Amino acid sequence: MKAKELMTPTPKVCTSDDRIVDAARMMRDYDVGSLPVVENSGTNRLIGIITDRDIVVGPVADELFTATVGDVMSPNPHTVRTDDGVEQVERVMKEQQVRRIPVVDEIGSVVGVIAQADLALKDRGASDRDVGRVVEEISRPKEGANA
Numbered sequence: 001m002k003a004k005e006l007m008t009p010t011p012k013v014c015t016s017d018d019r020i021v022d023a024a025r026m027m028r029d030y031d032v033g034s035l036p037v038v039e040n041s042g043t044n045r046l047i048g049i050i051t052d053r054d055i056v057v058g059p060v061a062d063e064l065f066t067a068t069v070g071d072v073m074s075p076n077p078h079t080v081r082t083d084d085g086v087e088q089v090e091r092v093m094k095e096q097q098v099r100r101i102p103v104v105d106e107i108g109s110v111v112g113v114i115a116q117a118d119l120a121l122k123d124r125g126a127s128d129r130d131v132g133r134v135v136e137e138i139s140r141p142k143e144g145a146n147a
Contacts, residue, residue: 003089004082006119007103007112013038016047016070020055023069027052036102036110037073044109046102048073079104082111089114 013036014023023035037048050073058064058072078096080089080103093101093116103112 001086002082003080003084003086003103003114004112006086006089007082007114008118009112011036011102011110011113013041013044013110014050014069015040016068016073018069020050020067020069020072021065023050024052024055033115034100034113035069036077036113037069038110043107044111046077046079046104046108046110048075049077049100049102050074051100077102079108080114081105086119090119093119 012026012030012032014026016037026035027033033053034049034051036046037050039045039047048070050069054072054074058067064071078092078098078101080092080101082103082105089101093099093114099116101114102110103114105111
């Protein structure tokens with residue numbers, strides 16, 4: 001199975017100039033935990049990613065409500081390509097300890113997102129135990145990391 005078969009296509013995106021409140025509203029309205037950050041909506045070239053946690057533990061905790069996405073996004077996120085196999089997707093997610101990973105095309109434009117749940121459910125016949133194992137492996141803290 002390839003990433004393009006597993007991904008949610010054409011995800012909602014934001015730019016680094018967008019306000020964090022607008023990004024938070026998009027996350028709420030579309031029921032997502034992260035948004036790819038693109039250079040502009042014309043190219044959709046990926047430059048970062050912002051998560052709900054980035055917003056909460058950053059500017060909201062510090063009461064910086066006028067912050068922009070560019071102030072708190074993670075630049076240059078790890079990605080996978082549309083033709084990468086599911087094993088590659090799983091490996092990158094585990095190694096980088098990410099629950100969501102953007103899928104990009106050959107020029108770096110966002111074409112999809114794969115969430116932890118997508119990966120866990122890749123086999124519709126997967127048991128609850130199999131799903132739990134995948135989620136646990138992706139979520140396991142790296143050795144030496146603070147909990």
